[in-house]
Amino acid sequence: xxxxxxxxxxxxxxxxxxxxxxxxxxxxxxxPVFRDPPPGMKNIFAELPPDSSPDEQFLELLARPGLRIExxxxxxxASAPGFWYEQALGExxxxxxxxxxxxxxxxxxxxxxxxxxCVNIAPRRRHRVDWxxxxxxxxxxxxxxxxPALPV
Numbered sequence: 001x002x003x004x005x006x007x008x009x010x011x012x013x014x015x016x017x018x019x020x021x022x023x024x025x026x027x028x029x030x031x032p033v034f035r036d037p038p039p040g041m042k043n044i045f046a047e048l049p050p051d052s053s054p055d056e057q058f059l060e061l062l063a064r065p066g067l068r069i070e071x072x073x074x075x076x077x078a079s080a081p082g083f084w085y086e087q088a089l090g091e092x093x094x095x096x097x098x099x100x101x102x103x104x105x106x107x108x109x110x111x112x113x114x115x116x117x118c119v120n121i122a123p124r125r126r127h128r129v130d131w132x133x134x135x136x137x138x139x140x141x142x143x144x145x146x147x148p149a150l151p152v
Contacts, residue, residue: 044071044096048137051075066146074100076134084126089144094118098138101130123147 041047049057057073068089079085084105095113102119103110105126111119121127132138 044141045139049073049075051135051137068144070142072140072142074132074138076132078131079128084128086124086126088123089146090123091121092118092143093121094141096139096141098136099133100138103128103130
């Protein structure tokens, strides 16, 4: 398999964060990321950050070639003004708790997501998070996947 998204993730400890960070060069952004779930963690709702946390928490639950599953906890965060995700991998998300406004570039209207809502985001489809519920954990389960190359 050719070098892909996972091969480009660099991990280094950010200041003031107990986990490791994931620099995603293609996005030009650094996110807090944990490489492994906390020892003994068997519940997706365990080890949540405080509702007043200034940073989103990204917890990698499983990583395999072409597949990465992570829990994302937002506590009022949103994408920076003018910033759009445009990821090389597909991403299927389900909102487990909380609420969020997810906006795609096309069509431009935002989707109001509530617990139980799921969305499949095709690779390279530009999207952003306009809003997450402040003061309460919004918990996402994200499955990042690589699509197989089509035969020529």
